[in-house]
Amino acid sequence: MNWLRKVAFEECAAEAAGDMEEANASSSSDGGASRAVPHGPNSTECAVRASSGLFEHVASPSEGLDARKACGSIPVLLAPMAGVNDIAFRQLSLELGCDITYTEMVSSKALSFANEKTRHLLDRAPNERRVAVQLFGHEPDTMAREAAWTESEMGDALAYIDINMGCPARKIVKKGDGSALMTTPELAAEIVRKVSAAVEHPTTVKFRKGYAADEDIAVDFARRMEDAGAAAVAVHGRTAAQFYSGCADWDVIARVKAAVEVPVIGNGDVTGGKEACALVAQTGCDAVMIGRGAQGNPWVFEQVRAALNGEAAPALPTPEQRVAMAHRHAEILSKRIGNNLVYMRKHVMWYLRGIPGASKARGELNQCVTLDDFDRVLEQLLVDAARIEAEEERYLAC
8 A cells, every 4th residue: 555545544644654765765676667558548538538438337336346446445635726625625525535635725935924824724624634735836945944844833634745836827827836837847856855855744746737738748747756756746637728628638647657656646527436437447546636526516525435436326415415515614614714704605606506596596695795695595595496496397297
């Protein structure tokens, strides 16, 4: 069992770091022989992937697929998402089967200024035994110093330090942070060297297929990060120029997996159990990371876990359950940050996707501030949804 799985399944982080060191030593002694690329269809076209039958083949419980037995335990991770991964959302994700959560990305520069708002991002949820902290920045010494400070503050509550080299947001990239580091691989490697030397916990890196639209440099970049001391890499199968358009290229994840010895985390276009199983089957990745597929849908973790275990898929949440989860998310936050919950508007809208009458409620949600405001809209939405469904049933009965 590699160190990442030990962290995911509640083993000692220090022991996991020791396993990582042993793996690196073994890799060096055997010359770092590469793995065979897992066979599977090219994933650059979502439509091809969805219609190919691959999902049905790898995810069918009737075939007895059990990924835990077939290829070891597969951790399921909540991707670091700025403005999304608040404490309440991480708590709910863990309750529904997520194995490792990440903080929102944290500015190393802001930490160095003792910014209390930024340091607040390091707080843990009540059920969060460990959390991975993602730092961003481009100054190696600052990154290393703040990584060491984070480790000293969090102790065993820290799962590992992750370095953001994949964020495509312009306000991040224009400062040389995030995915901009893929254009300066020497600097990126120096950051990893200094951070990994400054902390005892593992250091990981999250990056993309490339920076420019036509770039495919992830394999070389992954090797550089591994050589610099990265204990694992997370690969999003899109370039920074794509942002989140088009389809994630899973083939690049498979090629990275074949090229490095450290664990590889696959990321991009996982919205349910079938996709997660297909990603593992095609790439051989060591863990599955879910980002936008979890927004307003923490149930995705139980769906993915069941699929990876070869179990029947849990029932999808009902409108009542979605509304109840939106309320609970807002309620947890209100107890921590007070009753100004403007931030919750986007979360609630995500929870309500697909519920009859949700589009009408969206305008009212944009005016909500307090928990009571949200509850009034949510209660009315359930009334409207029931009426719309009853009208549809009468229409179909005619």
